[in-house]
Amino acid sequence: MQEGVDMRRMGCALVVLATLAGCGEQAPSSSPNQAGVAAEAGPVDDGKADCALGGSQEWAHDCVVERAGKMLTLRHPDGGFRRFHVLDDGRGLEAADGAEAAKLTILDDKQIEIVAGGDRYRLPAQIGAAGGQ
Known part of the structure; x- marks a missing residue:
């Protein structure tokens, strides 16, 4: 039985979460010619995350992501929230x-999923090897 990802890939988590430092901040504007390239690049960091709350199978892009130092807060549209170190x-x-423990899974090289209780969140990320792996 495989739980999440193996420890080698989980070593990338620092790199992944380091990219979340800008969540909730306005991204620098890009030129109109770059808009098509950005759409093909993967999930956009617009300060929100896809979430499926309360055990729902339906995903919505309406959970607000806030990062303050080492604290990551994911705010639900109904006013609820989850905080992570x-x-x-x-x-x-x-x-x-x-x-409830949080479980982080790397979905691909542009996105991670966090599960805590019946709530699931998908966040944009840049996955890279930690420690030269």
Whole structure:
């Protein structure tokens, strides 16, 4: 049985979560000629995340992402939220509140998924090898 991703790929979590530092901030504007290229590049970091809340199978792009230092907050459209500590030890993150552990999965080289309880979030990320792997 495979749980999430293997430890070698999980070592990339630091690189992944480091890219979230800009979440919630306005991205620099690009020229109109670059708009098509950006659309093909993958998920856009617009300060929001795709989320499926309360065990729902339906995804919506309406959870707000906030990053303050080592704290990542994902705000739900109904006013609820989840907070996570960004870790420096290669595990990625852990739940900051409550008893439900967070599980981080690398979906591809442009996106990660975080699961905590019945809530799931997909965040844009740049995946890279940590430590030259």
